[in-house]
Amino acid sequence: MKSRFSDAMTFAVVLAILIFILAPILVLIFSAFDGGNIFRFPPRTYSLRWFEAAFNHPEYRSSLWISTLLGVIATVIAVSLASLAAFGLVRGRPRYRFAVEVLLLAPLTLPLVVWAIALLSIYAELGMNGTLTGLILAHVTITLPFAARIMIATLNEIDPRLEAAAKSLGATPAQVLRRITLPLARPGLLSSSAIAFLVSFNDVVVTTLIAGAGWITFPVRTFSRLRTEGIDPTTIAIGAMIVAFTLLLILVGQRLFQLSRRF
C-alpha cells in the first residue's frame, strides 16, 4: 500500500513540474492564434493574422535569415573545432588534458553579459564591432563548450580497440575514420550540432552587444520590439514559431540520437 502511495506522490510531483515548465509555452502558443489586437490570455477569437503579419514583415524575415546563417556557420565551425579537440584530448591523452577540458568549458561558467562587454572593448580595438566575422567568432565561442562537452563524451564511449581492430584488418587511418570512428560518432555529431545551433539561434545577450545595427538576429529583434512597443502579438506568433521549431529539433534529436543520454 505504501509503495502505491509513494508512486502516486511521485507521479503528482512530476506532473506539477511538467505543468510548471510547459504552461508558459502553452500560453504562448494559444495566444499566438488570438484574433485580437493586443496580447491576452486566454484567446477569445482565433485567427492566423499574427503569423501572416510576422511572415510579411521584411525586418523579421531578414532577421530570421541572419539567425539561420549565423547559427549554421557557428555550428559548423564549433562542432569541427570541438571534434578535433575531443579527438586530441580523448585519443591523445595529453598530460594537460584536464586543464584543456576546463578551458573549453570555461565560457559556461562566466556571466555572458560580462564576457560580452569585455569582448566588445576588444572588438573596438580591433575594429571588429558590427562585423559578421566578429559575430561568428563570438557565437563559436559560446557554442563551443556545449559541442566540446558532447564530443568528448561521444569519443570517450568509442572503444579505441575498435579502431585498432580495423587497422589490423588493413584499414588506413583515413579508412578507420570514415568506416569506424565517424559512423560511431554520428549521434554525437548530430546532437552537438543541434545544441550548438539552438544556443546560437537563441542568444540575445552577446548578439545585442556585438552585432551592432547591421546583423540583427531574430531573437534580438523580437526582444527590442518587445521593449519599445510592448507586447506585440506579432512577436508572440514569432515566439510560438521559435518554440515549435526548437521543440521539433529537440524531439528529432531525442528520438533519433538519444540526445539526453549524451548531455
Next chain:
Amino acid sequence: MTGFPYLRIRSLGKAYRGATALHDFDLDVEQGAFVALLGPSGCGKSTLLQILSGLLEPDRGEIHLAGADITRLPPWRRNIGLVFQNYALFPHLSIRQNVRFGLDMLGIKGKEADARVDEALEMVGLDPALARRPSELSGGQQQRVAIARAIAIRPRLLLLDEPLSNLDAVLRQKVRLELRQLHDRTGITTIMVTHDQAEALATADRVAVMEAGRLLQYEAPQGLYRNPATAFIAGFIGSPAANLLPLVARDNASWILPGGELWQPDAALAPAQNGVAAGAACLMALRPETLALGSLGPGGLPVRIGAIEFTGGDQLVHVEAGEARLTLRLPAGTHVAGPAAWLFPPIQSPLLFDANTGRRLPTPH
C-alpha cells in the same frame, strides 16, 4: 633465406614511462606453429602482441616475418589477424559486414568476398546466414565472429589475446580444443597470449614462459613440465603446480626442513648425490601427482595431514612438512590415515633450484 625462421624476433625492447615492459626479447616461431605466450599479468606478453600487430612501436629490436623486416610497418600493411580479449566487434555493422570488413580493405568484392565470408563463418562453426548485430550474440558467439573476421583476410599470423578469459569454465574447455582444431585445419601460424598454464599446455606446440619482460623458457609443453628452467616455472606449470619445498643441506645425506626438522631421504634425493654442499639452501620441486603417503619407512618425509579436497577422480591432500605446506594428488580411493604420516617423493634425481636465484641446479653424474 633457408634456416631463417618464419617469425623472428630479435632483442625487442619496450619501456613505458620508465618501466620496462619488454627486455631484450628474442623468439623464433616456425611456420604453422601454435605458440602460447604464458605469464602473469604485467609480464609483457600483451605488449609483445601489440608490437607484433603493429599497434605499438618497439624502442629497440627487429621483427622479421616470412623473411621481411616488418618492425616499422604500419598495422594496416602487415596482414596479421588480431583477436581482442573483448572481441572488439564493430557495433554498427552486422556480423557478415564485420567479417567482410578486412576483405573490403583488401579490395576483394562481390561473389569472392561472399564466399570467403561464408567460409570463415563456417570455419568457426557459425551459420553464415546469421543476420544479426554483434550485440545480439552471446559472448561465445561474439568470439567466433571475431576469429572469423581475423581469419577471413587469410593472415600471415593470427594473434589471440587471452581468447578464453571472458568465457565460463565449461565453454573454456570446449573452445580451447576448437582453437587447436581450427589451427590444425587452417594451418595459420598462431600466437596466443594467456595467463592460464593449463590453456597453454593444452593448446600450444610450444610455450614461451615470460616473467617481467623476459623470456624464461621456450619449449614444448611436455619439456616445460619435465624440465622447468626456474623455480618460478615449476611453481606455475601443472594442475596443481609443483610444490616448492625450501631445504638446507645439513650434510651429505640429510636436509633441514623449514622449521628445523631433519629429513634423511633416499640416496638419490640426498644433497651429496645432487651436488649440493652442506649449508646450501635450495628449493626442491615436488609434483603433487608423483608423491605418495605411507607409514614409517626409510627415506620418508615426516608430515602432518591437513585438509583433503575431493575433486572427482582424485583427491588433493594438503600436508605440512615442518613449516612448509605441500599438496599431493592421490587417487580418490586412497585411504589417508592421519594425523601424522610419511611422504615419499619418487626415487629419481629431483628438480632442485637455487633458493636465491631460482635457477635450476645442474644435475651431476
